[in-house]
Amino acid sequence: MTRMIRRGAADSGSDELDAYQYACLAGGSLRVAESAVVSLVERGTLSLGAARLRVIGEERPGHPVELAVITACPRSKPVREVIEAVRRSSEVDELARHLVSLRLLRRGRRKPTRAGRRSLTDAASTGRVPAYVLHGPAGLSLGSTRRGPAGTHTVPDALGRTLIRMGKALDGDHGDAMDNGADGGGFGGGGGGD
Structure with missing residues (x-):
């Protein structure tokens, strides 16, 4: 997804924008990281499961932002931590500074200029960038990265623990052993160890 995309002749010069530069124009540093x-994940370099990322592929990406993602999760790490680390990285900051130098992004608040919006609109209308670059995770189609690799369904972080607790509560034999000495009040908040 890091293919280079040539800007129109109306824009100045021969500089090319890539998908991450368009992401910066569309949604700032958060969109770049996402x-x-x-x-x-779509290329199989990262594994996404239970809201955690893990490097699984042997690919060494050439784009600095992708390298920042790989560096941010040397082991299994929560997605939100990786995204926060990448969005505050020097690689994303350098990408934004380059867009400022091209006058596609404003210096202070880093919002797109008129030329930046025009460039983004042009790329969107011609379909040169993936939907998730323009719209974030909401632009993902069902069955893509939302389900993880090979169509598997990911499980939310606390769902497994919740199901185990529900199973213990419904299991009559297990529940009687745990309720000895309890006040008979059903689900207690006391020191049970999960």
Whole structure:
């Protein structure tokens, strides 16, 4: 997803924008980080499961933002931590500074200029960038990265623990052993160890 995309002749010069530069124009540093994670998961470089990322592929990406993602999760790490680390990285900051130098992004608040919006609209209308670059994770189609690799369904973080607790509560034999000495009040908040 890091293919280079040539800007129109109306824009100045021969500089090319890539998917992450368009992501920066569309949604700032957060969109850049999200787009890099989605791209790496779709290519099989990262594994996404239970809201955690893990490097599984041997690919060494050439784009600095993708390298920042790989560096941010040397072991299994929560997605939100990886995205926060990448969005505050020097690689994303450098990408934004480059867009400022091209006058596609404003210096202070880093919002797109008129030329930046025009460039983004042009890329969107011609379909040169993936939907998740323009719209974030909401732009993912069902069955893509939302389900993880090979169509598997991911499980939310606390769902497994909740199901185990529900199973213990419904299991009559297990529940009687745990309720000895309890006040008979059903689900207690006391010191049971999970």
